[in-house]
Amino acid sequence: MLVQFPSFLAVSVLAGFATHVLGLNILQGSKFAGKRSVEERDGVVHTIFEHNATGATIDYVKNSGICETTPGVNQYSGYFSVGKNMSMWFWFFEARHDAESAPLALWLNGGPGCSSMIGLFQARLNQCISRENGPCQFYNNATTPSLNPYSWNEYANLLYVDEPIGTGFSYGNDTVVGTVSAAPFVWKLLQAFFAHFRQYESRDFGLFTESYGGHYGPEFASYFEQQNGAIHNKSLHAEEINLVALGINNGWYDAIIQEREFISFSANNSYYPLINSSIADAYLANYTSTCLPALLTCNSTTEETPQCYNAHETCNAVDNAFSVYYPDIDYYDIRQPSSAPFPPETYLNYLTDPAVMKAIGAKSNYSECSDAVDLPFAQFGDGSRSFLPTLSSVVQSNITVLIWAGDADAVCDWFGGFASVNAVEYSGSAEFSSKAVANYTLGGVTKGTYKSVGNLSWLRVFESGHMIPSFQPELALQVFKQTLQKKPISGT
Template identity: 25%
Template sequence: MVAYVASCRPTIPWSRELTPTFCDTTYHESGYIKLPHKANDQYFYWYFESRSNPTDDPSYYGNSTQFNAHSWTNHANMIWLDQRTGVGFSFSGGRDDDHIEVDVGRNVYEFLLGFFQAHPKLQAKPFYIAGQSYGGHYVPAVAAYILQTQDANTTAFRINLQGITIGNGLTDTVTQYPLLVNMVVENSYNITLVSCGPMSTAQPDSGVLDTYDYWDANLCEPMITNPTRNPYDFRQLCEPDVYDDLGVVKTTLFLNQPWVQQQLHVHKPYAMSNATVLEDFAVDEERNAVHFVASILARGLRELIYAGDADLICDWKGNDAWTRKLQWSGHDGFNAANVTPFVVNGNVAGTVQAANELAFVRVFNSGHCVPRDQPAVSAALINRFLQNETL
């Protein structure tokens, strides 16, 4: 491991500063970093300096365009990364062979080596990793890989990892999926999505395959064949294309405009999703990532788990359940902690349960994408976490 890190630093084909009037007035750049352990895998990133204090503010790796007054860049340097290869602007020279989170962990670690090589002044700053949705698998896996690699590495290079955040994530599949039943028949918005009679028998006691078959017939199929509600925010009626509501279509159209690609210095179509990537990780989805979460907490790093409470894709009840179930040294203290109001600008914006290094926040009036649905709340939440303030 020591020889590998010392001799296999990523190469940087290029990175360029972008026009100040393009997306933000602060310094920002886009670029590609080649992964040294791959034939020709190139990770695309877009880096923004903090609007307030880029010299002292922490760095954040996460996954808008008009000026966003509630941007996370108000108080943090931000790296947006397209990963895995084959999505966004990232690309591979051949068939990728990544299938599990450990593969992703190594890829992102190698990317970060290259990024900090190009930005040495950022290396010592507090560093956090953020993600949402399937980031519930990716984020803890990347953090755990960084820690494990640095434990085995005697070189001076260190990523100053301080914590992670996961929004509406899929982290503990076995715990989260069954609780979707509770969400579709009983929620704080009094919206019933399917009949509660047959759903009451959909419990995992009868065997995994029987349960999946039952849910498919009584939950998934009715919601798909009669999609009156948006699964990413069930308060909303479904658009003709549910991805329109997430901004996927608009984002793709914007990033594929010639003048935008000229600004970003890219020369390939932007792809929001990739069927091959989905296929490669089909089995991985059923695996839990909680062991990564526990290992990070054991090192004293902080973790913020939050969820909009109108999401059916990775619902808040499932996220609440796995954080309570998580086996770690602070398990009893976390479960004994009171659930208190989460207040932003004098208004109750959700609830919070926190103890030691772990916090779970339920965000009211938000679907799958909290930063989009509740931007001021999201900014307050992230800023408090970065400053290690009481939530």
Template identity: 25%
Template sequence: MEVSTLPWLLLVSVALALCCTVAARPDSATASLDAATMAAQELDRVASLPGAPSYSYAFKHYSGYVTTDERLGKALFYWFFEAMEKPDDKPLVLWLNGGPGCSSVGFGQAQELGPFLVKKDVPELELNPCQPAVPGLSSGCWIFVHEHVLRNRSTGRQFHRWFQRFPQQKMKEFYIAGESYAGHYVPQLANVIVEENKKASKENYINFKGILIGNAYMDGDTDLQGIVDSAWHHAIISDTLYSAFLKSCDFSMEILSPECDAALSEFFLLYKLIDVYSLYTPYCDLGYPALNASSSANIGQTNGRFDLLKMPMGFDPCTQTYATEYLNRDDVQRALHANTTGLPYPYVLCRNTINDVWKDSDMTVVPIVKKLAEEGLRIWIFSGDTDGRIPTTSTRYTLKKLGLPIKEDWSPWFTHKQVGGWSVVYDGLTFVTVRGAGHMVPTSRPEQALELFKHFLANHNLPSKPF
């Protein structure tokens, strides 16, 4: 499932999956569309999806390419699910996975919060009972993206191209959400949209309302400091190694000392024994699929400072394998109107070669997040508290840098009778932990994630008492 008919390096962003709850839209909702627009939408409609449950045929979904730069051959691949209940009244949400260079079709849609999850043992699909678009709990329309670089000004224009394909979606409330390295993508893209909206015509204005990011890489030095401190508190590293970090590491420095590098090398070995992304879940005994040209990827400008050992898993550590097998099926790619030129290499969930051409990642987005808070956007940041790669500790250190006053201090929130996690409301930002969740919160704690997303979109505080 490739995202362009041209070679990979020409792409800026790919595989946008826009997910809404779905039901057939009344004719009146499309009556104002011109014939060419309606025809383009119909060409992208997914008539059937191999291995999908019969329930899936009750709603419309679309996927295909939107050209974003004719001269350079850049294209955006999207997968869009209409809303199951009252779709015209539902907001639109863009979901971004991290990497950099990873797929929200392969991760977000297939493993986390899309309408379909890939089944165990066989590469087919089942309905996701805890996705934000499930009937009766319908809360919004969701967007997922594959292998992307979402920070330059051309990216904002790419979304205008998608809205030109689906103009009936243009004036909906629009939110951007994601996890991991999307802690960079989401604020950066949000800032582009905010600035472009200030000078946009009515035709190009995006009804942008807020951002939601989880286990978010936002700041280089607090990220690494939090990783080390969290590992010590979780009894993963020894007192001796922890003392070596305290003595030799200044994580605010772009180039670390040789002594600090040596301590990190010893640290990395420990995460060959357990899953850094979900500290209390097992490895996949089926093995993991290759991640393009490398088995590890660096996060932005932290090159050499912390290698990602593999991509994250949830309570079933093999979901990555299931998704890769399914999305490499020829019949699936044909159904999704993907890889139309038959590129010779397989689809992978993360394409690490993006790091070979992308060298300008910012060390921090803290100033951008603070600016967005001042702009009045709705900002929620959540954190699965058993993630060792971007742990809650790192996020709390990063939020402290913002210097925002606390309006409602640390308190529990509930999912039914159980504590779902803890939250603190700052002036301009809400921080939420998800108890027992790893890096991919919707995979490891789907019910809590659904509660979180529903309340974010409704702009309501999470339940403060059992229910």
């Protein structure tokens, strides 16, 4: 229960209520107008900000003591409302160094419908360590996390968001049916974020994502740029997002390319063949005769058309028919059997602990990946829709773009990623597609192969599965820094 008082630092005197209002502040100014109040709920202090321009409300806890424990580094966790009964979960960590000037990065997991807490907490380095790119890790089977020395907030202020509604800790009405309809909600969240955390409004901003982020990344970046254009021509009064970088690892960009290249990866990856050449030939023939023609009829990212759903079903039937020939493997890392504990469940147990949920301000039960969120995307045939033209438009806008992939991943394999990035259309296309890859090094040790032309870079990461930062954390941090610095990636 929220009771508003006319003076700052007022205290509720209503006995028997679990919620105490500690203060109210009316903020003036066109972009930042709103009301900020502070209240206590069951011993935890929450800040509430109501943003006039977007109608969004932010409800968060500051410095919960969970995950980021570096002295002097602030963190904030809670909810942005992005519509009526639509509460989107966020967790924000200041940079460990020079937070007052460091860039800002947004991390989104894919799915669709998979929580960005996966990126924050979950992945496997070995049997004992669980981490991806967030500030903390679970070490030696511990039940509580400790600091991750390769967290991306070593360099940047880092924002994790669970989207669409129904993903992770987010809750309420989910109206998103595909990638294009998801973008405005994330933009609205960022508008409320900048209105409240005003010190970040002019920072260099990077969007980083993986897997279904091959759809999210291009579309969200493109939408942000469209909104920036409307702000520039004064048809929209809002906060510009200073987007300078887009990074996508092991992404799903274009089904026509990647359905085909999965067959090539299966037969010719650098670890071991998943299928023999005769099965690969039969698989390719079936793809060419049934899946490809269906995909060619799906040529819009927005139209409600049965062709895209039909392509989704047709290609799934082809893939399922040939799946019986594949070995018992973990598709996120083909070096592991499917019975391997990947990812470990430690973080799931941690985030469902009532004490942890209370401390961070979580109001709903955690869902790692939501079938309810994924279903509308499947029915819309969203995965069959190509976002390669959208990615091309982002590269053409001179944003620094990194497309990278771990080479042991079979979910969004590097063959498909490499073919997709070579198909990007921009001023450097001819040079990029013909350029040979070179060794990418970390401290003089070869860790992958790469190439860069202009503002577009490609990197294949050796000995890495689907979630690169978990397998090659030091390399991932180096690449993250270089991309946010608006540089072509380069070895050290």
